[in-house]
Amino acid sequence: MTKYTKDEQALIWLCACTELEPRERAELLRVAGAPAALFERFEFFYEKTFGRECPCKELEDRKRDLGGFLREAEEKGYFAVTVLSRDYPDGLKAAFPPLVLFGAGRRELLQEELFCIVGSRITPPWAEKFGMDIAQKLSSRFAVVTGLAEGGDLAAVRGALLSGKLVCVLPCGLDECYPAAHAAIKEEVRRVGLLLSEYPFREKTKKYSFHARNRILAGLCRGVLVLSAGEKSGALLTANAALEYGRDVFAVPYNPGISRGVGCNELLKKGAYVCTCAQDIFDCYGILPEEEKAAALTADEEKLYNVLHSEGELHAAVLAERAGIPVYEAAALLASLELKGLVVKAGGNRYGCVK
Amino acid sequence: MIAKIICYALSGLDGVPVEVETDVNRGVPSYDMVGLPDTAVKESKERVRSALKNSGLLFPMNRITVNFAPADLKKEGASFDLAIAISLLKASEQLIGADVSDTVFLGELALNGDLRPIGGLLPILISAKGHGFTRFVIPAANAKEARFLGGAEIYPAETLLDVVNHLIGAAPIEPLETAEFAVCKKRTSSADLKYVKGQPMARRAIEIAVAGGHNLLMIGPPGTGKTMLARCLPTIMPDLSFEEALEITKIHSVAGILGEEGIVTERPFRTPHHTATTVSMCGGGNRVVHPGEISLAHGGVLFLDELPEYKRSTLEALRQPLEDGQITISRSGGTCSYPSRFMLCASMNPCPCGNYGSANLVCTCTPAEIRRYRKKISGPLLDRIDLQVEVDNISYDELTSAGKREDSETVKERVNFARKIQRNRFSGCKLRTNAEMGEREIDEFCGLGAESEKILRDAFERMRLSARARARIIKVSRTIADLDGCENILPKHVFEAVSYRLEEKF
Numbered sequence: 001m002t003k004y005t006k007d008e009q010a011l012i013w014l015c016a017c018t019e020l021e022p023r024e025r026a027e028l029l030r031v032a033g034a035p036a037a038l039f040e041r042f043e044f045f046y047e048k049t050f051g052r053e054c055p056c057k058e059l060e061d062r063k064r065d066l067g068g069f070l071r072e073a074e075e076k077g078y079f080a081v082t083v084l085s086r087d088y089p090d091g092l093k094a095a096f097p098p099l100v101l102f103g104a105g106r107r108e109l110l111q112e113e114l115f116c117i118v119g120s121r122i123t124p125p126w127a128e129k130f131g132m133d134i135a136q137k138l139s140s141r142f143a144v145v146t147g148l149a150e151g152g153d154l155a156a157v158r159g160a161l162l163s164g165k166l167v168c169v170l171p172c173g174l175d176e177c178y179p180a181a182h183a184a185i186k187e188e189v190r191r192v193g194l195l196l197s198e199y200p201f202r203e204k205t206k207k208y209s210f211h212a213r214n215r216i217l218a219g220l221c222r223g224v225l226v227l228s229a230g231e232k233s234g235a236l237l238t239a240n241a242a243l244e245y246g247r248d249v250f251a252v253p254y255n256p257g258i259s260r261g262v263g264c265n266e267l268l269k270k271g272a273y274v275c276t277c278a279q280d281i282f283d284c285y286g287i288l289p290e291e292e293k294a295a296a297l298t299a300d301e302e303k304l305y306n307v308l309h310s311e312g313e314l315h316a317a318v319l320a321e322r323a324g325i326p327v328y329e330a331a332a333l334l335a336s337l338e339l340k341g342l343v344v345k346a347g348g349n350r351y352g353c354v355k
Numbered sequence: 356m357i358a359k360i361i362c363y364a365l366s367g368l369d370g371v372p373v374e375v376e377t378d379v380n381r382g383v384p385s386y387d388m389v390g391l392p393d394t395a396v397k398e399s400k401e402r403v404r405s406a407l408k409n410s411g412l413l414f415p416m417n418r419i420t421v422n423f424a425p426a427d428l429k430k431e432g433a434s435f436d437l438a439i440a441i442s443l444l445k446a447s448e449q450l451i452g453a454d455v456s457d458t459v460f461l462g463e464l465a466l467n468g469d470l471r472p473i474g475g476l477l478p479i480l481i482s483a484k485g486h487g488f489t490r491f492v493i494p495a496a497n498a499k500e501a502r503f504l505g506g507a508e509i510y511p512a513e514t515l516l517d518v519v520n521h522l523i524g525a526a527p528i529e530p531l532e533t534a535e536f537a538v539c540k541k542r543t544s545s546a547d548l549k550y551v552k553g554q555p556m557a558r559r560a561i562e563i564a565v566a567g568g569h570n571l572l573m574i575g576p577p578g579t580g581k582t583m584l585a586r587c588l589p590t591i592m593p594d595l596s597f598e599e600a601l602e603i604t605k606i607h608s609v610a611g612i613l614g615e616e617g618i619v620t621e622r623p624f625r626t627p628h629h630t631a632t633t634v635s636m637c638g639g640g641n642r643v644v645h646p647g648e649i650s651l652a653h654g655g656v657l658f659l660d661e662l663p664e665y666k667r668s669t670l671e672a673l674r675q676p677l678e679d680g681q682i683t684i685s686r687s688g689g690t691c692s693y694p695s696r697f698m699l700c701a702s703m704n705p706c707p708c709g710n711y712g713s714a715n716l717v718c719t720c721t722p723a724e725i726r727r728y729r730k731k732i733s734g735p736l737l738d739r740i741d742l743q744v745e746v747d748n749i750s751y752d753e754l755t756s757a758g759k760r761e762d763s764e765t766v767k768e769r770v771n772f773a774r775k776i777q778r779n780r781f782s783g784c785k786l787r788t789n790a791e792m793g794e795r796e797i798d799e800f801c802g803l804g805a806e807s808e809k810i811l812r813d814a815f816e817r818m819r820l821s822a823r824a825r826a827r828i829i830k831v832s833r834t835i836a837d838l839d840g841c842e843n844i845l846p847k848h849v850f851e852a853v854s855y856r857l858e859e860k861f
Binding site: 316341347349 | 553555556559575576705711712713714717721722723726745747748810813814817818846847848850851853854855
């Protein structure tokens, strides 16, 4: 069983006390000096700090249950990384550090250099594919940090799952899953990567917890890539937090007029780095490019690909006509190109070029 | 005196012989019916009484007992009227010299003595012929339906008096001439592929679907022509063979929806509304089990427009008939089976607002909403749909070749070609189309080269296809190869089959 010191146990208990606001907890710790001291004489310090009696009587009960709480976490395979732990990520200290991070999976990933990829829930198919590829490439040098939502997050998750260098930070306790439909992928991440959460494991998602989670994403990583962001996207919150903590911010450029890319283009205007391939990010950190093998294409595939490459996104029938290939044969060729990772289905029989 | 007349009742698609026994005795005048007749049969008392009187025949003022044997079978409907009338006449000695022993009498009586048509005549004739009966008296209005039964003497009669005159030899009725089955040359539906604008991908998909008997799902925004495409399906399906036509006619005859023709000459196209209940879809009823939409679509197309709007339980009920090609319905009154080998064609919008994947309209649905919408169709059902194709609303000004549109006849020729290959392939077994193949047949007929195997493996990894999708893809590739006239499945066939599979989200 993982051994926690008295101070660490006190911190875990404090974290389990969700009745207290994070700011209140920090204040209490400041006044008490040491977590263990706060644990011993909680009511005394509470009165000293806030000048009134603690209204919540459950906190005392929870002290008695702490052993059970830790045992349950242990049984479920969760571990707690506290601010006092040796492997607590330094980067987080800038980001109003969570006192405890509950984790499941490969704890050693915290030692890796982390890079964050985020995107809004509604991300165009080509950007999802692009995000997948980037995540896959980045995971050769970084561990990828992201959330578990649809769209951009999921693209990053899928890209990095192959290498397993993947950290997902949840806006809820580790038992919960938001969105619920991603329960299977959450288990997959837990198996090959690392799940993190600052909440006790049964805590449900709250409105504000996404905001709080985004600060952890930004704090953990060296840089953030924004795959897609509308005018008011959660991805922008992460990017802003990252700027605040002095991280590098990258954004994927969009055509003007695409509402899902307005936020990205705004970031670029404000001076974010442009990212059109993984090497853009590697260049920033002085990582040399690796030789990439171009996929072998047949003559017909080449024809189709060239047309699509110059146009960006096209309807399959238009594409086939321009390339001079019968539609049904084009369907087969496009499926082949899709398997080779060069094009992606954009819905409505349209195809987009990703490389 | 006792008279015995043979008549038929229906149980599912099978006719069951019923003996109508009538005894006319001296005594206080009375008229009783025994042997489990239902209300409609009991009411025949009044019809028979009036019909006899109005035909100038005598209704015996004696003690009359009519018995239906076997007594344990529940008799329903008005088709026994003629048999009761004839047995009464025979028992009251008004048909001296007439031989009625081996004749089957079928028909409902009007009060003035006219004979009215009955439902389910063809299945009764076929069963009765199987039981060794070869002489029938039927209502003239049913003659069209009956004339396809060869090897039997069938006498169509207009009125009860005609029947009596025929039996006593006063005015014999000419037996029906057996008609040759001819496929309807002129279609009643005006749908034709040449009126479908653009949609090259969907056109190709329905061609493959029909060629291999695969089920089809069309996904697309409202107003993009999904329904029109579906209506073209019967126009490119192979012509009915006589056996098939007879089988379909039997079902339609039982359901009472047989048209003027008397035999079904076109493949059925059934479009139950999405408010359909499970019973109307699968068949059922209180005592007599009526065929449902899936049986009425046997040999043709069952088109479910707006698939997610159907009740979940109704859709799930389709799973077993889709697999087995027949449905067995059990009620307390008995069990019966109806064939239901239909091609399922369904259509749906891509999301609640309908604009997902549209080139120029903005979809306002959240991913969760889209997921909820698509989840209405269960995985196992989706799994039985081999081809999933997107129908789009691209403006076809962009396409110069849009003017060149094939008509249904041209496509039908290619379908017939592919079907012929399949007939030869399955000549030894009872399969008809590629879609019906099981694991054993896939192993036997769908050998993939090493390259194709690799493509399939890649597709599984890249597109996260479920393992169960594999067999479906292989079967579709087999059909595409057949359309191509290729004996072996080539990589391009596999690729095309893969492209008709929508990515299954994690």
